[in-house]
Amino acid sequence: MKRRKASALGSLIVIFVLLGGxxxxxxxxxxxxxxxxxxxxxxxxxxxxxxxxxxxxxxxxDTGLKKVIAYLSNGKERVKIADIxxxxxxxxxxxKVKYPKIGFEHESDNLLLTVIAQDISxxxxxxxxxxxxxxxxxVDTQKPDVFALISSYxxxxxxxxxxxxxxxxxxxxDLYIETNFGKRFEPIPFYKEGYYIVLLAWPIKEKRFSxxxxxxxxxxxxSKARLGFFLKSxxxxxxxxxxxxxxxxxxxxxxxEDEPELTQNLSPTEKLKxxxxxxRTINDAxxxxxTSKVDHNRVExxxxxxxxxxxxxKVVGSFGDHRYYWYxxxxxxxxxxxxxGIDLASIRMDDILISNPGVVVFANYNGIYGNxxxxxxxxxxxxxxxxxxxxxxxxxxxxxxxxxxxxxGATGLALGDHLHFSTxxxxxxxxPAEWMDxxxxxxxxxxxxxxxxxxxxx
Ligand SMILES: [Zn+2]
Numbered sequence: 001m002k003r004r005k006a007s008a009l010g011s012l013i014v015i016f017v018l019l020g021g022x023x024x025x026x027x028x029x030x031x032x033x034x035x036x037x038x039x040x041x042x043x044x045x046x047x048x049x050x051x052x053x054x055x056x057x058x059x060x061x062d063t064g065l066k067k068v069i070a071y072l073s074n075g076k077e078r079v080k081i082a083d084i085x086x087x088x089x090x091x092x093x094x095x096k097v098k099y100p101k102i103g104f105e106h107e108s109d110n111l112l113l114t115v116i117a118q119d120i121s122x123x124x125x126x127x128x129x130x131x132x133x134x135x136x137x138x139v140d141t142q143k144p145d146v147f148a149l150i151s152s153y154x155x156x157x158x159x160x161x162x163x164x165x166x167x168x169x170x171x172x173x174d175l176y177i178e179t180n181f182g183k184r185f186e187p188i189p190f191y192k193e194g195y196y197i198v199l200l201a202w203p204i205k206e207k208r209f210s211x212x213x214x215x216x217x218x219x220x221x222x223s224k225a226r227l228g229f230f231l232k233s234x235x236x237x238x239x240x241x242x243x244x245x246x247x248x249x250x251x252x253x254x255x256x257e258d259e260p261e262l263t264q265n266l267s268p269t270e271k272l273k274x275x276x277x278x279x280r281t282i283n284d285a286x287x288x289x290x291t292s293k294v295d296h297n298r299v300e301x302x303x304x305x306x307x308x309x310x311x312x313x314k315v316v317g318s319f320g321d322h323r324y325y326w327y328x329x330x331x332x333x334x335x336x337x338x339x340x341g342i343d344l345a346s347i348r349m350d351d352i353l354i355s356n357p358g359v360v361v362f363a364n365y366n367g368i369y370g371n372x373x374x375x376x377x378x379x380x381x382x383x384x385x386x387x388x389x390x391x392x393x394x395x396x397x398x399x400x401x402x403x404x405x406x407x408x409g410a411t412g413l414a415l416g417d418h419l420h421f422s423t424x425x426x427x428x429x430x431x432p433a434e435w436m437d438x439x440x441x442x443x444x445x446x447x448x449x450x451x452x453x454x455x456x457x458x
Contacts, residue, residue, distance in 0.1 A: 037121075162198070309354070385421060
């Protein structure tokens, strides 16, 4: 009897202890002090590294970090590169991984980075939660090999030029042409492995022009090489045009109806300013968008012929013309704009010939340009045909050299039947005169490509 009593008491104690254990366990599991979330070490398991520039590894923990240790090893030796005890238990820490000052005795292109992070949790008998992450570092200290092979002799303000260069690296990541005006031109693979070709443009509104090849590899090594051109400045025309009431109440009023919400409260002269400046900017932005794309198929040659879109077309408006519009009095200038194409006129509804093969990238209405056709000819070169009465092609159509693409008209901001012809290089308006000139094309495009091939084959 006595024994049974004692054993009952014992059982009760056991139950209490167990309950206490369960309760304690419950408390531990649900208290932030005993949280079980491991620190997060953010780094890819493999990366390139030039070993000159430190790189960042972000470490975070929801309760706070206690300790971070990092090692670099080359398979034979191991160097401790970080050993930090935090006093304030930060939730985030950025570890700067630097190449050890003393370095390794054995040079190696392959390093292993080990990062160990511990949080302030009391879990694991007060040891906290540990995270270990390893990353393979491929050391690449070799800069890309870049050099300018050949280019057009010069470039004219508002004009185009060609450059061919070499860029080679085992792990090439980025390759582009950097300019003084912020535009990056994309090069296209040319002829043989490691060679590139690029058409460049000097925007008419930029006073200076300079261009550099920039090559970056996966490890962050960067090489730059200047592309040298003889710079030819060029003066463009300034015109003062009278804005007649007939024009303002006719064409301008009609075009303003394209944007009723933006123009309904404007006076007739304000409408002219809106159409000639704001609407033009909107229409040009669309042109820029459709003409900025570059295909990256390897180029073997570029057999471009002079553009000659209208048979017996007379030039009635020039590229780069800075046009001021005055109203009633010559001193009352109400708007200005740059004319970024040439105007050609012949007979009404004349065939517009697409002189070089290409693909139609736009065939639709575009504000001041009216019904507009745009064709991509490769190498970043586009042509635009504006004010058309009829478009004979649609987007995606292929055009043969010499085929008619549209018929002239007076849609958009045009007073009489004529063609507005623009040429663009990677989204930048350039002088059509160059692309209409056989000698210019021969010297600046065809000969440059032929000479480059000879240099590469040597
Ligand atoms: Zn025009």
